[in-house]
Amino acid sequence: MAYLLGERSQPIAAYPHIPGANSRIAAHYGVTFGQAYQSTLAEGKLVLNSFHPALALTYLKDRLPNHQHYAIVTAIQSAFYQDGLSLSDISTYGKIAEQFSLDRQQVETDLAHVFQQDSSPEFIQARQLGVQTYPTLLLEKNGMFYDVRRQAMTVAELEMNLDQLLKDN
CATH class of the missing domain: 3.40.30.10 (Glutaredoxin)
Structure with a gap:
């Protein structure tokens, strides 16, 4: 959108x-x-x-x-x-x-x-x-931005992506 x-x-x-x-x-x-x-x-x-x-x-x-x-x-x-x-x-x-x-x-x-x-x-x-579509969910971590949504299609997938990003350095 x-x-x-x-x-x-x-x-x-x-x-x-x-x-x-x-x-x-x-x-x-x-x-x-x-x-x-x-x-x-x-x-x-x-x-x-x-x-x-x-x-x-x-x-x-x-x-x-x-x-x-x-x-x-x-x-x-x-x-x-x-x-x-x-x-x-x-x-x-x-x-x-x-x-x-x-x-x-x-x-x-x-x-x-x-x-x-x-x-x-x-x-x-x-x-x-570089955001081109909406909604987009970004996480700022240590001055870098990460696309939390990626290819997630469910809330569980979003949570999994977020958990992984929070665990990564």
């Missing part, structure tokens, strides 16, 4: 393959998509945009210790795939911020400015690391 930017940033209804892809993902990985997300998908009006969540994630990660980075990514994904919330809506991140004991009002105020940016440092870094 490519970034959903510019002309690709369209209402979710413009991507008719998503319900089928979600069904395959659910069947293969055993994940569930929330009823609120299903309703948002059926409504078809939510505009998908990769830029705002990338900016918000960078902002939030800068305010959290490293050991909470996975949890913040999980919270953002849950806000979308479970709760059906827009990842372009600043209040979504305000709600998430509260889960991490961050000041909601400050986060929302800051993100109003952050969302005015025209580039994302993480997009640039991903491009420099």
Whole structure:
């Protein structure tokens, strides 16, 4: 999947393959998509945009210790795939911020400015690391980046890859 930017940033209804892809993902990985997300998908009006969540994630990660980075990514994904919330809506991140004991009002105020940016440092870094497909799961270890996903198709395979990378020098 490519970034959903510019002309690709369209209402979710413009991507008719998503319900089928979600069904395959659910069947293969055993994940569930929330009823609120299903309703948002059926409504078809939510505009998908990769830029705002990338900016918000960078902002939030800068305010959290490293050991909470996975949890913040999980919270953002849950806000979308479970709760059906827009990842372009600043209040979504305000709600998430509260889960991490961050000041909601400050986060929302800051993100109003952050969302005015025209580039994302993480997009640039991903491009420099050679990331071409999404989702991609990278592990930074001793200044090097490793593709955790590799050819994994199940959670067990992902965990095995991660365990191996953590054991290796």
